[in-house]
Amino acid sequence: MQFSVLVDIRLRGGISDPAGATIERALPVLGYEGIAGVTVGKTIRFTIEAADAEAARVAAAELTESFLTNPVIEDAELTVEAMSPESGR
Amino acid sequence: MQFSVLVDIRLRGGISDPAGATIERALPVLGYEGIAGVTVGKTIRFTIEAADAEAARVAAAELTESFLTNPVIEDAELTVEAMSPESGR
Numbered sequence: 001m002q003f004s005v006l007v008d009i010r011l012r013g014g015i016s017d018p019a020g021a022t023i024e025r026a027l028p029v030l031g032y033e034g035i036a037g038v039t040v041g042k043t044i045r046f047t048i049e050a051a052d053a054e055a056a057r058v059a060a061a062e063l064t065e066s067f068l069t070n071p072v073i074e075d076a077e078l079t080v081e082a083m084s085p086e087s088g089r
Numbered sequence: 090m091q092f093s094v095l096v097d098i099r100l101r102g103g104i105s106d107p108a109g110a111t112i113e114r115a116l117p118v119l120g121y122e123g124i125a126g127v128t129v130g131k132t133i134r135f136t137i138e139a140a141d142a143e144a145a146r147v148a149a150a151e152l153t154e155s156f157l158t159n160p161v162i163e164d165a166e167l168t169v170e171a172m173s174p175e176s177g178r
């Protein structure tokens with residue numbers, strides 16, 4: 001059975017976010033006011049073949065922790081959904 | 090009123106995704122099987138000050154289109170939520 005997985009990766013609190021800080025500094029110059037707390041994260045999406053949703057989640061979590069993120073500085077949130085056979089992706 | 094905004098940015102279909110392709114090629118070597126269609130995207134989160142949810146959405150959409158994404162190759166999905174005054178972020 002196919003499952004679609006979304007890994008939403010954010011920097012942990014307290015880790016400096018230079019990309020977000022750069023965007024935030026640029027905004028007033030560009031005429032955008034009232035915007036604060038800009039942070040930049042990463043998403044990784046894929047499909048995974050597994051027996052059931054629990055197996056898909058376990059495999060995706062293992063992959064995320066060992067390979068897709070740096071757990072020292074990043075937090076990841078997993079969303080696993082069964083795919084209908086027709087939907088393709 | 091403060092709103093929290095999530096901009097979920099993905100490459101448009103058909104645009105090559107070298108980061109995703111690299112991850113996908115590496116997985117079998119690392120012992121992960123059954124994973125396909127790896128794509129890598131970007132998220133930008135911020136808070137915005139606006140009169141109401143509609144105004145927040147309009148301002149965030151304008152900012153996203155003109156500055157945060159390249160609409161030629163990227164699609165963005167906006168999520169705008171009112172923040173409770175206590176929550177901080």
